[in-house]
Amino acid sequence: xxxxxxxxxxxxxxxxxxxxxxxxxxxxxxxxxxxxxxxxxxxxxxxxxxxxxxxxxxxxxxxxxxxxxxxxxxxxxxxxxxxxxxxxxxxxxxxxxxxxxxxxxxxxxxxxxxxxxxxxxxxxxxxxxxxxxxxxxxxxxxxxxxxxxxxxxxxxxxxxxxxxxxxxxxxxxxxxxxxxxxxxxxxxxxxxxxxxxxxxxxxxxxxxxxxxxxxxxxxxxxxxxxxxxxxxxxxxxxxxxxxxxxxxxxxxxxxxxxxxxxxxxxxxxxxxxxxxxxxxxxx
Amino acid sequence: xxxxxxxxxxxxxxxxxxxxxxxxxxxxxxxxxxxxxxxxxxxxxxxxxxxxxxxxxxxxxxxxxxxxxxxxxxxxxxxxxxxxxx
Numbered sequence: 001x002x003x004x005x006x007x008x009x010x011x012x013x014x015x016x017x018x019x020x021x022x023x024x025x026x027x028x029x030x031x032x033x034x035x036x037x038x039x040x041x042x043x044x045x046x047x048x049x050x051x052x053x054x055x056x057x058x059x060x061x062x063x064x065x066x067x068x069x070x071x072x073x074x075x076x077x078x079x080x081x082x083x084x085x086x087x088x089x090x091x092x093x094x095x096x097x098x099x100x101x102x103x104x105x106x107x108x109x110x111x112x113x114x115x116x117x118x119x120x121x122x123x124x125x126x127x128x129x130x131x132x133x134x135x136x137x138x139x140x141x142x143x144x145x146x147x148x149x150x151x152x153x154x155x156x157x158x159x160x161x162x163x164x165x166x167x168x169x170x171x172x173x174x175x176x177x178x179x180x181x182x183x184x185x186x187x188x189x190x191x192x193x194x195x196x197x198x199x200x201x202x203x204x205x206x207x208x209x210x211x212x213x214x215x216x217x218x219x220x221x222x223x224x225x226x227x228x229x230x231x232x233x234x235x236x237x238x239x240x241x242x243x244x245x246x247x248x249x250x251x252x253x254x255x256x257x258x259x260x261x262x263x264x265x266x267x268x269x270x271x272x273x274x275x276x277x278x279x280x281x282x283x
Numbered sequence: 284x285x286x287x288x289x290x291x292x293x294x295x296x297x298x299x300x301x302x303x304x305x306x307x308x309x310x311x312x313x314x315x316x317x318x319x320x321x322x323x324x325x326x327x328x329x330x331x332x333x334x335x336x337x338x339x340x341x342x343x344x345x346x347x348x349x350x351x352x353x354x355x356x357x358x359x360x361x362x363x364x365x366x367x368x369x
Binding site for chain 2: 006008012015019020022023027029033037040041044047048054057064065071072075082083086
C-alpha cells in the first residue's frame with residue numbers, strides 16, 4: 001500500500017509535472033504566438049498606414065496628374081489656338097499680299113496694255129508713214145523707172161531710129177546708087193533703029209537728046225531739084241514719045257525706059273531728101 | 284499519528300495536489316493550445332490582410348502615376364516652351 005501510494009504519488013507527480021511543463025510550453029507558445037500577433041498587428045497597422053499613405057499619395061498624384069493633364073490640354077488648346085491664329089494671320093497676310101500682287105499685276109497689265117496699244121499705235125503710224133513713204137518712194141521709183149524706161153525706150157527708139165535711120169540712110173544710099181546705076185544704064189538709049197525710018201538723023205538726034213535728057217534728069221536728081229527734074233522728065237518723055245512715034249511704035253520700050261529713068265531720078269531725089277533728113281535727125 | 288500515516292496523508296495530498304494541479308495545468312494547456320490556435324488563425328488572418336494590403340498597395344500603381352506625373356511635367360515644360368516660341 002505504501003509502495004502503491006508512493007508509486008501513485010510519483011506517477012501523479014510525474015504526470016503533474018509533465019502537465020506543468022506541457023502547460024509551460026503551451027504558455028510559452030501562446031506568449032510567442034501572442035507576440036507574433038502583436039507584431040503582426042503592428043505590421044498590419046503599418047501596412048494599413050502605409051496603404052492609406054499610399055492611397056493618399058496616389059490620390060494626390062492622381063489629382064496632380066489630372067491637374068497636369070488639364071494644364072497640358074489647356075496649353076495644347078492655347079497652342080492650337082495660337083497656331084490657328086498665326087496661320088489665319090499668315091493666311092490673311094498672304095491673301096492681302098496676293099491681292100496686292102494681283103492689283104499690282106493688274107496695273108502692270110493695264111500699263112503694259114496701254115504701252116502695247118501706244119506702241120501699236122506708234123507702230124501703225126510708223127508703218128503707215130513708212131508705207132506712205134514707201135508708196136511715195138515706190139511712186140518716185142516707178143516714175144523714175146518709167147522715166148528711165150521712157151528714156152530707155154526713147155534711147156532704144158532713138159537707137160532703133162538711129163539704126164533705122166542708119167539702115168534707111170543705107171537704104172537711101174543704096175537706092176541712090178541703084179538709081180544712079182540704073183540711070184547710067186539708061187544713058188544710052190535702047191531705041192530700036194528701024195532701017196526704014198525716013199528721018200534716020202532724027203532718031204540719032206533723039207538718041208543723043210535722050211542721053212542729054214537722062215543726064216539732065218540725073219543731074220537734077222543728084223542736085224535734088226524737082227523742078228529741073230520735072231522739066232527734064234518732060235523732055236525725056238517727049239524724047240521717048242518722039243522715038244516711039246518715029247519708029248512707028250516699035251520703041252515703046254523707050255517710054256518705059258523713060259519712066260524708069262524718071263522713077264529712078266525721083267527715087268534719087270526722094271532718097272537724097274530722106275537721107276538729108278536722116279542725117280539731120282542723126283545729129 | 285505515526286509517521287507513516289503522515290507520510291501517507293502527505294502522499295495523498297501530494298497525489299491529490301498533483302492530480303488537481305496536473306488537471307489544472309492540463310486544462311490550462313488545452314486552453315492555451317486553443318488560444319494558440321486562435322491566435323495563430325488571427326495571425327494568419329493578419330498576414331493575409333497584410334498581403335492583401337500589399338497587393339492593394341501595389342495595385343495603387345503609385346509608381347506609374349509618379350512616372351506619369353514626371354512625364355506630364357516634362358510635357359508641360361515643352362508645351363510652355365512651344366507656346367512661347369510661337
